Amino acid sequence: MQAELQTVTEFPEQITKVLSLLAQIDNPVVEALILRLANSLQEGHVCLHLSTDEINDLSHRHQSINGLIGSPTEFTPLILDGHKLYFHRYWLYEDRFANQLCKRLNQQSANVDEAQIKLLLNKLFANKLDDIDWQKVAVAAASLSNFTIISGGPGTGKTSTVLRLLLLLQGLAKQPLTIRLAAPTGKAAARMGEGMRNAIQKLPSDAQAELKPILETLPTQAETLHRLLGPNGHRFTHHALYPLSLDVLVVDEASMIDQAMMYHLFEALPPSATVILLGDKDQLSSVDAGSVFSDLCEKTLISPANATRLSEITDYQIPANPVGNQNMHPVQNDMFSDIEFTESNTYDALLAQQVQVLKHSYRFASVPGIGALANAILAQDLSALNPVFEVHPSLVWQKNAEYEDMLGSLAERFQPYFEVINDSLINDPTIWMNTVDQFRVLTALKDGPYGALGINRALERRFQLKHWIRPTTQNGRSIYHGLLIMVVQNDYQSGLFNGDVGIVQQDQQTGKWHARFPQIDADWKSIPLNRLPDWVPAWAMTIHKSQGSEFDHVAIVLPNQFSPIINRSLLYTAVTRAKQNVTLWGKQNIVFEGVKNHPKRMSGLADRLNRVT
Numbered sequence: 001m002q003a004e005l006q007t008v009t010e011f012p013e014q015i016t017k018v019l020s021l022l023a024q025i026d027n028p029v030v031e032a033l034i035l036r037l038a039n040s041l042q043e044g045h046v047c048l049h050l051s052t053d054e055i056n057d058l059s060h061r062h063q064s065i066n067g068l069i070g071s072p073t074e075f076t077p078l079i080l081d082g083h084k085l086y087f088h089r090y091w092l093y094e095d096r097f098a099n100q101l102c103k104r105l106n107q108q109s110a111n112v113d114e115a116q117i118k119l120l121l122n123k124l125f126a127n128k129l130d131d132i133d134w135q136k137v138a139v140a141a142a143s144l145s146n147f148t149i150i151s152g153g154p155g156t157g158k159t160s161t162v163l164r165l166l167l168l169l170q171g172l173a174k175q176p177l178t179i180r181l182a183a184p185t186g187k188a189a190a191r192m193g194e195g196m197r198n199a200i201q202k203l204p205s206d207a208q209a210e211l212k213p214i215l216e217t218l219p220t221q222a223e224t225l226h227r228l229l230g231p232n233g234h235r236f237t238h239h240a241l242y243p244l245s246l247d248v249l250v251v252d253e254a255s256m257i258d259q260a261m262m263y264h265l266f267e268a269l270p271p272s273a274t275v276i277l278l279g280d281k282d283q284l285s286s287v288d289a290g291s292v293f294s295d296l297c298e299k300t301l302i303s304p305a306n307a308t309r310l311s312e313i314t315d316y317q318i319p320a321n322p323v324g325n326q327n328m329h330p331v332q333n334d335m336f337s338d339i340e341f342t343e344s345n346t347y348d349a350l351l352a353q354q355v356q357v358l359k360h361s362y363r364f365a366s367v368p369g370i371g372a373l374a375n376a377i378l379a380q381d382l383s384a385l386n387p388v389f390e391v392h393p394s395l396v397w398q399k400n401a402e403y404e405d406m407l408g409s410l411a412e413r414f415q416p417y418f419e420v421i422n423d424s425l426i427n428d429p430t431i432w433m434n435t436v437d438q439f440r441v442l443t444a445l446k447d448g449p450y451g452a453l454g455i456n457r458a459l460e461r462r463f464q465l466k467h468w469i470r471p472t473t474q475n476g477r478s479i480y481h482g483l484l485i486m487v488v489q490n491d492y493q494s495g496l497f498n499g500d501v502g503i504v505q506q507d508q509q510t511g512k513w514h515a516r517f518p519q520i521d522a523d524w525k526s527i528p529l530n531r532l533p534d535w536v537p538a539w540a541m542t543i544h545k546s547q548g549s550e551f552d553h554v555a556i557v558l559p560n561q562f563s564p565i566i567n568r569s570l571l572y573t574a575v576t577r578a579k580q581n582v583t584l585w586g587k588q589n590i591v592f593e594g595v596k597n598h599p600k601r602m603s604g605l606a607d608r609l610n611r612v613t
């Protein structure tokens with residue numbers, strides 16, 4: 001699958017030529033259109049919106065588009081659906097996913113025992129709050145449905161909430177449920193498992209004792225979506241005809257799932273399974289085309305009937321359509337201030353009621369600087385940015401630094417790591433990884449001096465000057481003991497996936513080189529360098545690649561000229577990768593322009609869901 005997608009997204013010109021040749025088209029206007037579509041896919045859009053004039057123009061070129069562009073019922077390489085032009089495969093992904101979702105939204109709450117739910121909820125949320133406990137509301141709403149989205153920023157309690165939801169579902173079930181946890185990348189899956197184990201530890205001790213038999217049935221390890229679906233060449237083992245064997249699936253970091261993977265996932269789900277997607281709708285969308293999670297989170301509403309039902313179950317007075325509620329972010333309030341809830345019978349109205357948004361960050365209560373900066377970015381409040389940096393010592397903004405000074409400062413931050421990696425008495429890769437995860441450089445761009453590749457090269461030169469590393473060449477690549485690498489390709493043979501981060505090590509006895517990777521459910525994996533899939537150094541990584549990871553201190557490096565790639569979601573994602581400190585290296589006008597820039601990816605999902613049930 002990955003290889004096929006790369007053909008379209010990475011080589012737009014070639015795809016245009018091949019399609020034109022296949023359809024025997026020799027028409028520059030049509031060729032330009034295919035190229036525009038391929039380029040927009042590369043930018044993350046699922047489709048291309050055509051104007052009425054462009055559509056009229058196409059219909060006049062009937063001869064030249066015959067066999068190339070067809071309606072949704074035709075089998076042509078390109079599909080024109082209303083005003084939206086798709087590559088056939090993406091039209092199919094979006095259409096089938098929407099159908100699966102609509103089926104799920106249609107089979108809501110059959111025979112739920114609301115009295116039993118209320119009883120268990122009160123055990124799981126023993127403290128009655130003065131204000132509405134939105135975590136409790138989220139669990140209550142999710143227990144009435146087989147599809148739920150829980151969106152929230154870092155530390156808003158998504159994992160704690162989903163743990164209580166799983167305890168509730170398992171407590172209600174007549175037979176023990178098969179529950180599985182998954183995430184788009186290995187790193188995100190590892191963090192999800194760790195989060196679950198922490199959340200269990202943090203349950204009040206009386207609840208832990210009382211719920212012990214149920215707790216023992218819950219998974220505390222998560223797997224990657226690829227592993228869950230079962231890689232099988234370029235396809236997956238599980239699909240509509242051979243669905244997954246599970247009752248409940250929880251997927252974390254769902255904002256990272258692209259349209260293609262979302263389609264494959266929903267195709268492989270048994271119709272009776274309950275699905276819970278967790279994520280942060282404000283984060284960057286997936287690397288590949290689509291912004292499915294944020295599209296699904298576009299509206300969040302509580303109908304009057306649902307408000308009554310949830311009030312009864314939770315013992316809080318839940319307002320219908322809670323516009324202006326403290327729990328909602330100002331941006332969100334603005335977004336919904338003109339939406340009045342009508343008992344609409346469209347799928348998007350059904351979906352809006354399955355979207356639970358958590359807003360209070362427990363994590364940022366102790367590190368308020370990061371929370372304040374993240375909120376200022378989300379609210380696109382430029383006037384708040386400078387004051388936020390002035391007030392919080394955990395935040396530093398280097399607006400006018402020279403390039404070399406910046407590199408010097410970034411390199412210094414890796415000193416603690418090289419001290420442990422070069423200490424022959426410290427041979428524990430977990431200590432190495434924990435030390436290197438204290439600091440990471442995140443870049444907006446991939447290429448150029450301010451991109452991840454350029455910064456990595458420059459940092460390596462500095463590491464060498466400081467005698468922290470002694471590079472040698474193998475298979476044409478510079479390697480050294482302690483080199484931090486990121487895999488940039490899925491490789492089923494080695495079990496390594498795009499985004500996996502490992503450490504290169506030379507065996508002291510044999511002198512052989514290996515890269516070691518932390519495993520979700522096993523010891524460290526050791527792979528000889530010549531068997532590694534394609535990789536890059538990872539002292540600096542793009543913000544896109546950093547999704548699903550967290551570091552104590554994050555340095556965000558922006559280029560010295562504005563690039564449209566810098567936008568609100570990118571900056572928010574970068575800032576929220578930090579647990580303690582953020583150093584922002586970028587000119588003020590570039591940061592301001594980036595915060596104001598909030599593009600939306602094109603897709604037809606909203607239109608498809610805006611259908612009558």
Ligand SMILES: Nc1ncnc2c1ncn2[C@@H]1O[C@H](COP(=O)(O)OP(=O)(O)OP(=O)(O)O)[C@@H](O)[C@H]1O
Nearest residue numbers: 152153154155156157158159160161195202362363
């Ligand atoms: N209702 C609550 N009251 C007090 N503390 C809470 C509550 N909910 C969550 N926390 C605490 O907040 C922290 C973050 O919670 P949790 O890990 O569930 O959030 P998360 O949204 O999953 O975080 P992340 O974005 O890092 O995955 C944890 O220390 C947790 O114990």
